[in-house]
Amino acid sequence: MKDETLNHSVDEVREYHSDSCGIFFRVERSVYRGRSQFQSIEIFDNPFFGRVLMLDGLVQTTIRDEHYYHEMLVHPAMMTHPDPKRILIIGGGDGGVLREVLRHPIEKAVLVEIDDQVLDVSEKYFPWLAAAKKDPRAEIIVDDGNVYIENASCSFDVVLIDSSDPVGPSSVLHARDFYIRLKKILSPEGIIAAQVGSPFFHAAVLADKKEFLAEIFPGVRFYVGPVPTYPGGTWCYAFMSVKPDFPEPRNEPLEGLKYYNPPVHQGAFALSEALKIRLDADQPD
C-alpha cells in the first residue's frame, strides 16, 4: 500500500537526503496523518527514535534526538546575550525550543507559529508544548512570522528562527527581506540564532545565506552540532547581531541538559576546513 504524497508505505517511512540516499524508519504505530493549509503533517512511533514528527516528508523532531537540535538552537544565543529577557521564537510549533528558552530567567517568550494544526497535534502528541504553555512567561501566537515582525511594537533580546526547510511555508523565513525586517526588532545587544541547514548536503545554500546575512548584519557567525536524524547528522546554525563581535558566553550552570555545556558551545564554532572556505568565514579561532 503506497501513499504517493508522503512517499512511503504505511509500515515504513523514508526521507530522501538527496535523490539517491536517505534515512528510513519502521513505523510501529501511525499516530497522525493529515494535511494543513500549509503542509503535510505526519506523526508516527518508531521503536528506536520514539515519536517522530514529519512536515512535508522531512523529520522535524523525534523524542530520542530532539534535544541536540533544540539545545543548540537556543542555548548558544541565550548564554551569549548578557541578559536575555524578551525572547521571540519564529516557528517551533512543536514547543521544543520554547521548553529550552524557559530554562532561563527570562521575562517573556513569544512563539509565533504559522500553522495552528502543528500546534494542535504537538500539544496532543508531544509532551513539551502543553507543559510550556502552562508557564505564564510563554505566549503562543498563530501568525505568519514575517507579518508578526512587521507589526511588532517592541524589541527582542534573542530571536530564534526554528523554521522548516526553505521550501513550503518556511520559504519566507529564509529570505533576505525577512532578515532586514528582523533587524529592526532586535534590541541593541540582541542576537538572532537560526537553523540554516546541513553543512554536508546544503553547503551551497549556506554560502548564499552567508552572503546576504553579512550584508545585513555587522556580526555573523556560524556554528554546528549533531542531530542524528537530520541529513548528514550534523546541523549548521547562524548567529547574527547588529554589533560586529559577540561577547564571551556566560558560564552559568543550566539544569537538565543532555547536549549543551560551555566546552560544547566553544567547540561548535570550530568549522571544518571545507566549510570555512565555502562560507568565506574568518571566525576567530
Added chain:
Amino acid sequence: MKDETLNHSVDEVREYHSDSCGIFFRVERSVYRGRSQFQSIEIFDNPFFGRVLMLDGLVQTTIRDEHYYHEMLVHPAMMTHPDPKRILIIGGGDGGVLREVLRHPIEKAVLVEIDDQVLDVSEKYFPWLAAAKKDPRAEIIVDDGNVYIENASCSFDVVLIDSSDPVGPSSVLHARDFYIRLKKILSPEGIIAAQVGSPFFHAAVLADKKEFLAEIFPGVRFYVGPVPTYPGGTWCYAFMSVKPDFPEPRNEPLEGLKYYNPPVHQGAFALSEALKIRLDADQPD
C-alpha cells in the same frame, strides 16, 4: 531480486542502525560483491556519495565523506605526539588512514590488515591505497593485528586502530587483551587512537570500553567528529597513552585537509553532557 545475505535488492542497499531504522543508498552501479574468508565485501556507486565500500553490510568508506573519518582518526594523534616517526595502522585496508598518515614527516608507516581481499579490491576500486603504496615509507602486511603486535620487535609512536565493528573479524581489536598487548609496543610518548563507535547508538559499548581502557592506560580521552554515513552521523574515537596527560597539539599547517584544523581538534574533545556522564569522563575543558 533479493540477496538474503546482504539484506538488499540490487538497486538499493540499506544499512540498519537499529532494528527499525537506518540509511539507504540507490545503487547506480554494482562494482564488486564477494565474500572473503572473513567477511562479505561489497562495492557500489551511488550518485551522491560516489563509490561506497561495505563490509558485512556496514558502510566503511564513501568517496564523498571518507575524509571526516580518516582525518579525525589520524591527525589528532599525529598532532598531539611531539614527533611521531614510527606509525602502526591496524586494519584500514582501504588505505584512507595510511594516506592521511603519509601527510606527516614520518619515517615508517606499517599497515597490518587481516583481509587481503580488502586490500585487493581497495587497490583496484579506490584511489588511495595504490597511491599510498608507492610511498617508500609505507609497508603493508597481511596479518592478524593481534598476532602482529604480539611478535612486533620495535615500538611505535602512534598506533591507529581502524577496525570495523566489534563483530566479525574485528572483534579481537575491541577486546581488553588486545589493548594490554598494544601497550607493550607503544613508545614512551606514544599515543593510540581508535574508533570506538557512535555516541548515540553505541553509548553502552563506549562505556564498557572506557572502563577497561582506563584500567590499562593512565591516559584515556574521548573525542568526536562527524561522519555522515556512519550511524547517527557522529563518531567517537579514543585516545590512550601510558602518560596520564596529553601534550597540547602542535599547530603546524597540514596541506590538503577538508575537515581537520586546530580549532576542530580542540572542539572535538568537548563531549555532550550525556556522553560525559555515560563515560564518567572528567576530561579537562
